[in-house]
Amino acid sequence: MPGTLPLAVPRARILIVDDQDSKRLGLAAALEPLGQEVVMVASGREALRHLLTGEFAVILLDVQMPDMDGFETARLIRSRRQTETTPIIFVTAHDRAEADMLGGYTLGAVDFIYSPVRSEVLRAKVNVFVELHLKTLTVQAHERRLRELESRQAQHELAKLWGAIAQSADPVMITNRDGVIEYVNSAFERVTGYAAEEALGQTPALLNAGRQDAVFFEGLWRTLLGGEVFRGEFINRRKDGGEYHEEKTITPIRDEAGRITHFVATSQDVTYRKQMEAQLHALNASLEARVRERTAELEDVNSELEAYAYSISHDLRTPLRHIGSFADLLARSSGERLGDPGQRYLRIIQDGAVKMEALIDGLLDFARTGRSELRPQTIELPRLVQEIIAELPGADAATWEVRDLGTVCGDLLGVRQVLTNLLTNALKYAHPARTPHIELWTEAGEHEQTVHVRDNGLGFDMTYGHRLFAVFQRLHTEAPGHGVGLAIVKRIVTRHGGRIWAESVEGEGSTFSFSLPGGPPSPPGE
The missing domain is CATH 3.30.450.20 (PAS domain)
Structure with a gap:
């Protein structure tokens, strides 16, 4: 009908509240196919300011936020008449689901999404409230429009309205x-x-x-x-x-x-959606049961490996000590009568026994690094490095350049062993033609802290770098050692969820670097 203005198709507004940029952007990307307006904020206070200026179809609210957490934000949202019925979906981690659900439903949560978020599940849940919101807006808009129409045009619009509702x-x-x-x-x-x-x-x-x-x-x-x-x-x-x-x-x-x-x-x-959720819950319960079974199996395997390691220690050490002891007795009682060849053979036997016992010790040390429990804490690297250097044999013969050392988060004994092994290697593989010079510094990343140890020693050929962190693999045989230290270092760093690597120029020196998860600590007062 001429002169009739068509009703604009509304777009629902979705509010995402999370203090982590990556999570906000991930949620927004998952919701993009819905074609609605997504508003992202980093705190509860920002969310409340946006709620003062407009209406939202649904709010995705992170439970764990600094300053004002998700529950406190929800309580303030519910306290306002304009927003007390706005649907709130809490976003929380699986391992906190049961504790968070009790508090969330008390505050009027309509649903929960568990991290890591599945895009299709998130869209399905949010789309329900978006569509309900859009239908409500449409009906309300039509109702307001009907009150304004007083002519034949109004009757025509009314017919269109009922047609839309009917269809x-x-x-x-x-x-x-x-x-x-x-x-x-x-x-x-x-x-x-x-x-x-x-x-x-x-x-x-x-x-x-x-x-x-x-x-x-x-x-x-x-x-x-x-x-x-x-x-x-x-x-x-x-x-x-x-x-x-x-x-x-x-x-x-x-x-x-x-x-x-x-x-x-x-x-x-939403019957189909509920059936899918029930199946998902059943699947999660099944997976949790399988994880518990697998964990029990791994614990049994670890116990067997531990018993096997101690068995190796006892069963191998006893005959090995007999070999060493009788070789020593033979050297003392009949060494002069053996002649030069016999004495040389005897020394080979003695050296082999000592080397074999050292290899057994290294193997047991490597096995123990995978069993001890990690106790993460904030570690002041300057103090720890000073203590390690003071205890290192031969440290006085080297020059040290320690700079920009901050803090890392990790198990104190594990980090101490990593640094001790790396600094010991830097001294052990010093170049005979120059004074050892060792540098230490850290680099702060967004999600990790990296520690670097650089020396001017023998270095190694990077072609064989893939063997560097394997057990009993050695790139230099002129220095004492059995090829276990760097394997232990890698296992400790890996157990922390970190990574380790090395760069070197043969004859000029090496740089060993390891990173531990967790960004730089917040300054005091934040």
Whole structure:
């Protein structure tokens, strides 16, 4: 009709509240296919400021935030009349789910999303509230538009409005103030199985499956008669007796005097989604059981390996010590009568026994690094490095350049062993033609701290660098050692969730670097 302005198709606003940039951007990327307006903020206070200026279909709220956590933010949101019914979905870690759910539902959470977030699950949950919000906005916009139309154009617009509602893919039901059904659309008939003539004049109790108690309905009517929008989940019964899950938004409609005259209920059948969630919960429970079984199996294997290691220690050491002891007795009692060849053979036996015992010790040390429990703490590197250097044999013969050392987070004994082994190697593989010069410094990254140890020693050929951190692998045989120290270093760093690498120029020196997870500590007062 000429002169008629079409209603604009609204876009729902989704508010993401998380103090971590990566998580905000990840959530926003997952929601992008919905085609709605996504607003991202980094704190609860920013979220409250945005809520003062506009309406949001749903809020994704991180539980763990500094300054003002998700629960405190939700409490303030619920305290405002304009936002007390805005759906809140808490985002929390799996290992905190049970504790967070109790507090979250107390504050009116409608759902939880667990990290790491699955994009399809997130979109499915958010889309429910987006669609309900958009339907509510559409109905409200039409209701306001109807009050303004006073001419034949108004009748035409009214016809279009009813056509849109009638042809909506989701059920729409309109009741009077007393709850008597005055209108249902075709989607209502399709979902419930009741024809319009069977539903008109009835109340929504027609669909009641008896799964909601009296307290639920008392809260529903208290909300609606107070003039507020009610959002909730219903378990209803179809005409054929089958139950189905329904997400419903019920909006009070007021007349020009502000009196509530009708209620408009828009809903969505979410039975399939609930079935998928039930299957997902069952799968998670199955996976958790498998993890527990696997953990028990690994504990059994570790116990067996520990017993095997001690068995090796005892069973190999005893004959080895016999060899060494009898070789020493032979040297003392008959060494002069053996002659030069015999004495040389005897020394080879003695040296081999000593080397074999050292290899057994190294193997046991390597095995122990995988069993000890890590106790992370903040470590002051300058003090630790000074203590290690003071205890190193031959440290006085080297020059040391220690700069820009900060703090790292890790197990104190483990980090001490890593630094001790690296500094010991720097002294052990010094170049015979020059004074050892050893440098230490750290670099602070966004998600890790890196420690560097550089020397001017023998260096090594990078072609064989892949063998550097393997057990019993040595690139230099002129210095004492058995090829276990760097393997232990790698295992300790890996257990911390870090990484280790080396760069070298043969004959000029090497730089060993290892990184531990966790960004630089926050300055005091933050």
